[in-house]
């Protein structure tokens with residue numbers, strides 16, 4: 501299998517779970533501590549040696565591409581003010597990866613979003629990262645999948661065990677564990693009722709796919725929620741050429757869930773030595789008054 505150098509990041513969703521904050525700001529641009537959500541996702545890709553990022557966008561999302569571009573006016577203001585640390589920080593964001601984008605003119609589902617990127621992906625294996633799933637730990641999450649995909653020469657998806665009551669929010673797999681944490685997928689189903697789910701192993705928004713996925717996506721009909729589901733195309737693929745799954749290690753935050761979004765903010769703020777003690781003191785004080 502060729503090296504994975506491209507990632508498709510679908511960012512055309514409405515962000516209804518985060519309204520009204522996302523009425524005029526893409527959900528991917530909401531900050532987690534001092535960086536927008538999407539920057540954490542792109543940093544994960546960069547750490548896994550991915551060079552080309554393909555955003556699948558809509559008309560209201562160009563600010564995401566701008567974030568990963570130079571802002572010459574801001575840079576000259578920072579330079580003149582002698583704020584060289586900030587200057588190198590904002591320049592570094594523009595230099596992280598190559599950015600490409602394609603419009604998803606109708607929001608017909610995650611599978612449809614991936615299909616929109618077909619002409620930019622062409623005929624190489626590629627990664628897909630869901631823009632509001634934040635994963636943290638030692639080895640970048642997408643890197644864990646790339647490693648297995650390269651070794652097994654197979655498409656690979658990331659999974660994590662979720663609590664029984666959250667099963668119906670996810671794609672769920674049924675797999676045979678062939679070595680610790682590595683599964684051969686027998687089948688998968690998008691957002692099943694929890695009592696019908698084959699397991700508690702949920703797909704967590706990280707995938708390494710081969711270009712034949714586009715053929716399967718061409719054929720799937722609208723599934724859960726009337727949308728073209730990536731899970732349905734992968735289910736067909738699993739029955740033919742096979743798919744592996746890897747139980748991801750590390751932490752995961754769903755940035756579209758307020759409790760997890762706020763926890764991620766506190767988690768990252770606490771990593772900053774300068775902020776840590778002040779924040780802890782304020783929180784302690786606040787909790788006393790609850």
Ligand code: G1P
Pocket residue numbers: 610630633669670671672690691702703704705729730731
């Ligand atoms: C998508 C996928 C689902 C996966 C989830 C992970 O769902 O369709 O299989 O479990 O991402 O976040 P969405 O959250 O876009 O409804």
